[in-house]
Amino acid sequence: MTLNRRQFLASGVSAAAAGLLPFGAFAAERKLTIGALYVGPHDDYGYNQSHAQAVAKLKALPGIKVVEQENVPETVAVQKAMEAMIEEDGAELIFVTSFGYFSHAVKLAPKYPKVRFAHCGGLWQAGKDPANVGSYFGYIDECQYLNGIAAGHATKSKKLGFVAAKPIPQVLRNINAFTMGARSVNPEISTQVIFTGDWSMPVREAEATNSLADKGVDVVTCHVDSPKVLVETAAKRGVDVCGYHADQSVLAPKLYLTGAEWNWETVYKAYALAAQSGAPFANMTRGGLKDGFVRMSAYTAATPAKARTAIDGVKAKMLAGKFDIFKGPLKDNTGKEVIPAGTTLVQTDLKLESMDYLVEGVIGSTGA
Amino acid sequence: MSEAVVSTLAIGMIGGAIRVGTPYLFVSLGECITEKGGRVNLGLEGILVMGAMSGYALSYLSGSPWIGLLCAAAMGLCMGLLHGLICSLPRVNDIAFGIGLMLLGTGLAFFLGKGFIQPQAPQLPALSLGSFIADPRWRSALSINALFPIGVLLSLLLHWGLRSTRPGLALRLVGDHEGTARALGYPVATVRIIATAVGGAFAGVGGAYLSLCYPGSWSEGLSSGQGIMAVALVIFARWRPLGCLAAAMLFGAAGALGPALQSIGISSGYHLFNAAPYALTLAIMIASCRPRQTLGGTPGELSLTR
Numbered sequence: 001m002t003l004n005r006r007q008f009l010a011s012g013v014s015a016a017a018a019g020l021l022p023f024g025a026f027a028a029e030r031k032l033t034i035g036a037l038y039v040g041p042h043d044d045y046g047y048n049q050s051h052a053q054a055v056a057k058l059k060a061l062p063g064i065k066v067v068e069q070e071n072v073p074e075t076v077a078v079q080k081a082m083e084a085m086i087e088e089d090g091a092e093l094i095f096v097t098s099f100g101y102f103s104h105a106v107k108l109a110p111k112y113p114k115v116r117f118a119h120c121g122g123l124w125q126a127g128k129d130p131a132n133v134g135s136y137f138g139y140i141d142e143c144q145y146l147n148g149i150a151a152g153h154a155t156k157s158k159k160l161g162f163v164a165a166k167p168i169p170q171v172l173r174n175i176n177a178f179t180m181g182a183r184s185v186n187p188e189i190s191t192q193v194i195f196t197g198d199w200s201m202p203v204r205e206a207e208a209t210n211s212l213a214d215k216g217v218d219v220v221t222c223h224v225d226s227p228k229v230l231v232e233t234a235a236k237r238g239v240d241v242c243g244y245h246a247d248q249s250v251l252a253p254k255l256y257l258t259g260a261e262w263n264w265e266t267v268y269k270a271y272a273l274a275a276q277s278g279a280p281f282a283n284m285t286r287g288g289l290k291d292g293f294v295r296m297s298a299y300t301a302a303t304p305a306k307a308r309t310a311i312d313g314v315k316a317k318m319l320a321g322k323f324d325i326f327k328g329p330l331k332d333n334t335g336k337e338v339i340p341a342g343t344t345l346v347q348t349d350l351k352l353e354s355m356d357y358l359v360e361g362v363i364g365s366t367g368a
Numbered sequence: 369m370s371e372a373v374v375s376t377l378a379i380g381m382i383g384g385a386i387r388v389g390t391p392y393l394f395v396s397l398g399e400c401i402t403e404k405g406g407r408v409n410l411g412l413e414g415i416l417v418m419g420a421m422s423g424y425a426l427s428y429l430s431g432s433p434w435i436g437l438l439c440a441a442a443m444g445l446c447m448g449l450l451h452g453l454i455c456s457l458p459r460v461n462d463i464a465f466g467i468g469l470m471l472l473g474t475g476l477a478f479f480l481g482k483g484f485i486q487p488q489a490p491q492l493p494a495l496s497l498g499s500f501i502a503d504p505r506w507r508s509a510l511s512i513n514a515l516f517p518i519g520v521l522l523s524l525l526l527h528w529g530l531r532s533t534r535p536g537l538a539l540r541l542v543g544d545h546e547g548t549a550r551a552l553g554y555p556v557a558t559v560r561i562i563a564t565a566v567g568g569a570f571a572g573v574g575g576a577y578l579s580l581c582y583p584g585s586w587s588e589g590l591s592s593g594q595g596i597m598a599v600a601l602v603i604f605a606r607w608r609p610l611g612c613l614a615a616a617m618l619f620g621a622a623g624a625l626g627p628a629l630q631s632i633g634i635s636s637g638y639h640l641f642n643a644a645p646y647a648l649t650l651a652i653m654i655a656s657c658r659p660r661q662t663l664g665g666t667p668g669e670l671s672l673t674r
Contacts, residue, residue, distance in 0.1 A: 040587075040588070040589070041482065041485045041587070041588060043485050043486040044485060044486075044587065045486060071478070071588060192630075192631060192633075193630075193635075194627050194630040194631060194638075195630065195635075195638050196626075196627070196642070197626075197638065197639055197642045200587065200588075200589035201589065201592065202578075202583045202585060202587055202589055202590050203388060203578070203582070203583055203590075203592060203623065204592075204623075204626065204627060204642065205583065206387075206582060206583035206584075207384055207387070207388060207623070207624050207626075207627045207628075208627040208630070208631070210380070210383065210384075210387070210508070210627075211376075211380045211384075211624070211627045211628045211630075211631035212631055213505075213508065214376055214379050214380055214383070214505045214508070214509070214631065215376050215631045215632070226587060228585055228587070229583045229584075229585050229587075232488075232583070232584060232585060233583065233584075236584075237508060251488065363633055363635075364630065364633075364635045365635040365636050367635075367636050367637075
């Protein structure tokens, strides 16, 4: 990004001013337009719904106007949609919610140095990418670990299933955490992973769920944009299910063990208030259960009592910041050591955001 | 490969052929009727998506999946009729209008379907053909939706109807040689309009299968090009309804191949296996391409081959 000297000084001054003034004193006065782009529909029982719900909460804040666009494909269409939001609606903060939007935000950012582009996903790198682009993400793998504990207690066949879209780091991290959570209950448990190839492939997701059930899998979960099809198919097959992205318990009330949910409200409010008051843009925003970025679905009648106790125990440790999922010695599913003994990768470790392996106990491969 | 692996794969492929193949069956039968009359309707993809949306919406609003199904068929009929009528005007290209209809149908369905993504609509019932089998996996694979046997019956009926009835003869003649049909006193335009409208109704039912049976939910990514692939499928089936049945099952099995192979542990190259139906479409187009001669069974008036 090219900042001229005057802009640089101005931003420094406003940042300093924001630090000096009582927070929010003039924030309420300033009008701010926020843009949000979603890759799918806003009510998909999944990823997009989790974002749209949080954005909807922003509308209630004083002085804030929201413009949204859904079903924006991960192509040059993203840039067009963002430019329209900036030029026509005067958006100053844009939530670029899909992983594949990143390169487009990076391309557009130098053209609009005053606009803040907040991208959901772990791609932004300090020094390399424009300063008005930032990344936010939640450690939802903590919830997937807890999902895994629920699945580990519920399974009888010791076979779990995971329907995933693409083998990108966030997805692999979830698969691994889920598997490790289950294997903390019983190390004989394995997770069969099936990649569908894209974020929304309803027929293939249903087919994947069916083939997992055919193979004897009795608990499934997923990382696709809308888990609705998976949860409904699992319900038809009588297979237990752990939710993802949002609460899907109403879709399979008798089989829904628990679920990993996003809670973007915390993040979005912080970004909105910072943009409104002129406080510096947080390029790296991360948080897990203890920061309120993610949460678990409420237990249902299907959640085994033992699982509840076990989950509550681990969750309490996570909330106290005393639980690390990824620690050595850890082997991947080809037998290679990926984390040596004695090493612990804390959740904030950026190494975890470039995860490219499946841990021991996962059946499947990351290669295309 | 061990026996368990083979049986898992077999269950996946057979179950998948029926589950994934049924929408192909309906759309290709519809396209078969349309093309037999000498028209190509590329708009079937739009009709399919529209049928999926309207079927789901009506099933949700009325509480009866059968009303949804009827609505999807009626929607398909209307859109097919539109294609038939407009392409009967002089100098209207049926391919170009078909593409227009495809874009219109999908766009309209996305727009009107916004409010129906989240609600759960009642689903069409399934018939348990395998209730005598002990293995729950086979029972599940053979728990066949009511629409599949209807589709099989329709393809048999069409096979007989096209071959042995007067309307079938009229349709084939209109599609094969317009001049002769006219000389014999058949109303060429009317026959084509009816054929296109009926073809549209079939595609509408195919769409309703996606939203009301399998995967059984309305979303904007529901169709993965089934309507377009059906056109290739009809060519592969050589414009024979029973051929359409076989081809639809083959495409269904190809669609189930990716997940089934991964579930038995063959996980490398899943992108390739997931692309199997599309690769199959291409392979069929290349294999059936004859630069110097037309294929056996090709309707002579078809703008694709003329």
